[in-house]
Amino acid sequence: MNHSAERSLSTYLAGFVLAVVLTAIPFALVWGGLLTGSAVYFVIAVAAVLQVIVHLVFFLHIDLKSTPVENLFFLAFAAVLIFIMVGGSLWIMMDLHHRMQ
Structure with a gap:
């Protein structure tokens, strides 16, 4: 494997891990009932925006x-x-x- 392929694979893996974490956080908060009301909507919205940014940067390579x-x-x-x-x-x-x- 050459250096660019390793960097590309590590970039995709980092993006995948971040995307999974940004999906798991709101899911766990809602499923566990840790947040209620408008706070849970705020966390979901922030995680969604961060996930869009992660996808644009790590998968679409837009900077x-x-x-x-x-x-x-x-x-x-x-x-x-x-x-x-x-x-x-x-x-x-x-x-x-x-x-x-």
Whole structure:
């Protein structure tokens, strides 16, 4: 095995371990009932954002140094669109829930 293959394998393994840990933490908190209410939602959201970053860095190899600016622009645009869709959906559902009470 050459040096780049070893580095690539170690990078993928580190990303895999981080992804598993970031999945296990919220799962254990919910399953064990250690957190309740809005705190558990906050932990799940933070773990999800960190996991997205782990996937982008370790598996897709997107960083600010070697990635072309156009790719980062399109990635940011996609993130904004996803934020608008998810945020808008949550806003509508919360408003409907408030009106149903």
